[in-house]
Structure formats: structure tokens, C-alpha cells
Amino acid sequence: QVQLAESGGGLAQAGGSLRLSCVASGSIFSITVMGWYRQVSGKQRELVAHISRGGITNYADSVKGRFTISRDNAKNTVYLQMNSLKPEDTAVYYCKASTWIKDSDFWGEGTLVTVSS
Numbered sequence: 001q002v003q004l005a006e007s008g009g010g011l012a013q014a015g016g017s018l019r020l021s022c023v024a025s026g027s028i029f030s031i032t033v034m035g036w037y038r039q040v041s042g043k044q045r046e047l048v049a050h051i052s053r054g055g056i057t058n059y060a061d062s063v064k065g066r067f068t069i070s071r072d073n074a075k076n077t078v079y080l081q082m083n084s085l086k087p088e089d090t091a092v093y094y095c096k097a098s099t100w101i102k103d104s105d106f107w108g109e110g111t112l113v114t115v116s117s
Contacts, residue, residue, distance in 0.1 A: 002026045002106040004095045009111030012085050016115070020080040022095030022108055030099035034071060034078040038091035038113075045094065051078065063089075085115045 008020040024031060035050030049059045049069040057069055068081040078095065095108040 002028065002031060002097045002099060004097055004106060004108035006093065006095045006108040006111040009093060009113045011114045011116065014085060014087055014115055014117050016085050017081070017083045018085065018113060019082065020093055020095075020111060020113075022078045022080075024076040024078075024097055027099065027101065028076045030101045031076075031097045032100055033098040035096045035098075036069065036078070036080045037094045037096055038089075039094065039110075040091045048093070049080065050096075082113070085113075087115050087117045089113060090115050 003025045004022055006020060006022045008018060010018060012018050033050050033052050036048040037045050038048050039045040047060055048063055049057060049067060051057045051069045051071045059067065066084045071078045090113060092110040092112050094110045097106045
């Protein structure tokens, strides 16, 4: 089992910045990829970015050049630096950890990001 605790959400103005953090605990040795997803009420959860244990990253087209995902394996933490925020970035952001134990995925409870115009 892996437990994930997100922090850093809140209110920002358009053009502003926020940094999300996600700390993993439990069977952290089994984590391979960690990522951030977001969901707007009534819509499907979508990938924002993910990063492998070795640091290979992947981003949704909508956030490329604005968001940066990073990972500190020593602190079991993944970050999402969000710059040049837009109102359409408003969503609940979820941290996800994928593991090699039965290919299980674990999710955090989410943190709300609201961007005002």
C-alpha cells in the first residue's frame, strides 16, 4: 500500500504561479511512475504530467511550457510547479503513484486549484 498526501493548492490569479507537493509513504520502494492528474466536475480525470523514477517526464499538451514536474526520490516527494496559470487550469489536482506490485495504482485525495481571471 502507498499513501499519498497532496498540498499546495489554493487560489491564484491568471498569470500567477502555484506549486503542488505530494509526499508518498508506505511501500515507497515499489513506486515506479508518479504523476499529477486533474478533474473538473462533470468531466473525466485527465493527465497533467508524470515522471518516472529515473526522471523521464511527460506532459499534457495544454500545460507544456507552463508546468514542470519534478521528483525528489530521497524525500519521496513529487512536485508540480505551475506557472502562467489560466482560468482553465481550475480543477482538483490528484497525485497518483504507480507501483510494480500487481501493477497497482494509488491516488491522493486531491487538492483544489482555482485560477481567477
